[in-house]
Amino acid sequence: MPSSHAVADSPFKIGHTPLTRYEVILNGQRHELLVKEERCNEFGSVKDRVAWYVLSKTMEKIGPVTSVVDASSGNYGNALACICQRMGIAATIVSSASISAYNATQIKASGARLVIAEPKPGESSNAARMRVAGEISRAESPVFLDQYSNPLNPAAHQYWTAPEVFADGPFDAVFVTSSSGGTSRGFSDYLQARQDKTPLFLVEPESSCAFMDSPSASTEKLKIPAYGSQRRSSFAGMKPDPNMIRMDEASALAAFTLLHEHKLSQVGLSGVGVMLGAMDWLSKQDKPSRAVCICADGDERYLDEMESRYIPSVAPAAYEAAKARLAPVIGGMRRMMCAKAYAQ
Template structure:
């Protein structure tokens, strides 16, 4: 059958196929399909919301001739806005955190967008936060219009009017379970609500395990375009207006390691090179499907392709440095760092006093990470403020804040890295931190890695 003929690129947004998963679903009773949103013109599900938001702004007069489209995003919404906006003759200015995959930043520039980088992991109240900075730029730019994917009702409306009817028609009304990751909330809220209007469809949201949406502490995770990070210094932390929590019947939490492994399995076993948020959603769907029967039909939103993340989730070196890949490999000679004898390291919180930190560090060789305040859990590197040893605290007043006495952080070694290659990175340091699943797990001494004591 010949493919569709479109009169413009805008007609190539939507009408994406369903693809049934065959191998990663082994042992599960229901049929599980992914909605191939990477086949939209701009490569992601966000093309739908981008076109709906721009068209709604044109109708309302908020975006007029010569206008400038401004948005804060982790990439995909910006690509959709640049694609649609460029075709319609608008200038596009996109603010992205500096943790965004390089491939997505390059794509934004290729579509003609002006890219403004801002630090990731900031408190929500910080004026440099991606959402705040985009709002300020839109306000100060003549003709500026802030797309506001988090609060713009045209975002979920796009999915209510297009994604849901497509799924219903493609499954012949047999869909019984709809699964989507939670980012802005627009895809899940719009699609889920519209499917529930048509029949008894169970709606499952999927969230990174530390994301605040699913009940995590809001600490960092390694999957882009999904979840809700909450900086500990944030005062006011509003959730997106487009995340209608009443639509989701449950939220499944997926850890980063499971996401990485699922992404690689999908590529190697299903021939589907998908992004991290897609892999998270599929992993969540596999969990939800355990309770379903052979008459059930599950549809999972796969937001984008893995081509935008080749330098991350599909790069063995990146995964090994962060401790997500720690199996022996012929390309990594000799023993792995994770095989070495290590010493557990406590996490020192920034609000602690010297006395409390001294007690926690008793008997610990090497430096411990000093991090932002969290209730518990290992230290995420992006939240480490410095390092401290028991010796650093000798003679200091007990009630001094420990954060005033930190030293620079030591090198980090991924559990999956080869010892031979890792030795060079110590470079005179007295010890290193062992990283597993993206978090500091232990101290590796120079002796353990086969080096003489530092001077």
């Protein structure tokens, strides 16, 4: 690892998250599904890595900082706010009205200022967050970390998350979703730099266009935080185009419910979508295969709003049909020993 990209020593428990193994039987083949449980980072998500990497590398470059501002749909803002609280740095997080109650509460509890950006006519919520964060930076002079455009975002995954995952390889395929796009681009850059032919799959709902246009040109509003994006990622442009699996949100919600009923998993909603994408791919393989999923966060961020917000956001018939279709598959899953224990 080049020293310029080396992960700065972190005073927090970030990284070395568990890789949990499942046995799943699909179309008569017995496969291994591995789940990278980023919920086990100290502040609860894969964005802990990005927040620490971006902040620490920025301070390496410009020296100590006293205040920062950045835009976030939720998890990154939560992680950055918690890290800044521990380091005595004032933080302003600009988010949208769609931020989860969990993340909003955590950000405020850390002492950070939470600003909700209101989109202008024709402006996406993501663009509004970025605009307001920039305005605050110009008016108040905090350091604008700019995670949505900062190359340190994908670098955190290229030089930290991906090497940690592939230390437990090889795999037949790796699966991620996109929000800022940093995870997807970081894994792509890691594989290309190593000339590793492991296929990388992005799993997103139909109306996401973070890296590729929606096949149906759907503009339906996304329902699950950080599961796809309706803004083209600043980190798009991967060559060749990424492999894409479209997995609907009703299926992700139904699978989340079933995984809880069977006490199989504590990953969050976007991670469940990624797991479904991997299972869809595995179902088409003609020999036993090993697929790894990067699951961004944990169920605690969604449980309190499942019945009031998330499940009612999809058509009841679609949710029930997905639950009936997925019940035998998830009911047949078997959790194995963790491939790697979390380093306390």
